[in-house]
Amino acid sequence: GNSVTQMEGPVTLSEEAFLTINCTYTATGYPSLFWYVQYPGEGLQLLLKATKADDKGSNKGFEATYRKETTSFHLEKGSVQVSDSAVYFCALSEKNAGNMLTFGGGTRLMVKP
Amino acid sequence: DAGVIQSPRHEVTEMGQEVTLRCKPISGHDYLFWYRQTMMRGLELLIYFNNNVPIDDSGMPEDRFSAKMPNASFSTLKIQPSEPRDSAVYFCASSTGTGRGYGYTFGSGTRLTVV
DSSP: OOEEEEOOSOEEEETTOOEEEOEEEEOSSOOEEEEEEEOTTSOEEEEEEEOSTTOEEEETTEEEEOBTTTTBOOEEESSOOGGGOEEEEEEEEOGGGTTOEEEOOOEEEEEEO | OOOOEEEOSEEEEOTTOOEEEEEEOOTTOOEEEEEEEETTTEEEEEEEEETTEEEEOTTOOSTTEEEEEEETTEEEEEESSOOGGGOEEEEEEEEOOSSSSOOOEEOOOEEEEEO
16 A cells, blocks of 8 residues: 655754655555645645656745656755744655545654744 | 534533534535544545535444535534544534546544543
C-alpha cells in the first residue's frame, strides 16, 4: 500500500533560519505529491504540489522537489517567519487509487522572533 | 467560489446528546471526505462519498456515527449519542477525482466538545 513518512516535530527555529522538513513515501504506482499547511484554528490548505519526477512545487517561498530516485519530497524555505508557524502535512495521491490522498503524520513548526 | 463550508464552527454539547455537523462541498466536486483530528490520533479519515454514494466508511469509529449525502451540495455527520471521547475537530473536504494532481479542499472545521 501507499504510505508517507515525515520527520517528527516539533521543529523550532529562529526567524530567518533555513527550514527543511523531510518527507519520504512508498507508492505502488506513480503518485502526485503535495504539501499541506494547517495554521492554528484552521483547516488544511494546499501549499504546493508536484505531479512528476524532478518537478519543483513552490509557493510563498516554500519549495519541494519530486525525487523519484530517493522517493522523497522534502519541504524547504530559505528564511522562515513567525507567521510560518503551523503544522505541515506531506501527502500523495495516485490516479489508480481514485486520487485518494494518503497523509503523513504532520510536522509542527514553531518559529521564534 | 466560497470553498468548502462547514457549520457550526464550534459545538459544545452534553454527553448523550445528538450532534449534527454539516458540510457544503465545492460545486462540481464529486468526492467528499469527513476527517477527525485529535492530538492523540492525528488526522483520521472517517468516511468518503463519490457522487453522493458512500464508498468507504471503515474509518467510522462505531455505530454511534453516521454520515449522509442526500445531494451533491450537502452532507451531514451525525453522532448519537455523543461521548466525551468524541471531542475533536471534524473536517470536511471535497475533490474531483479525475486527472493527476488534484488535491483536496478542506473546510475550516467544526470543533466539537462533549462535556
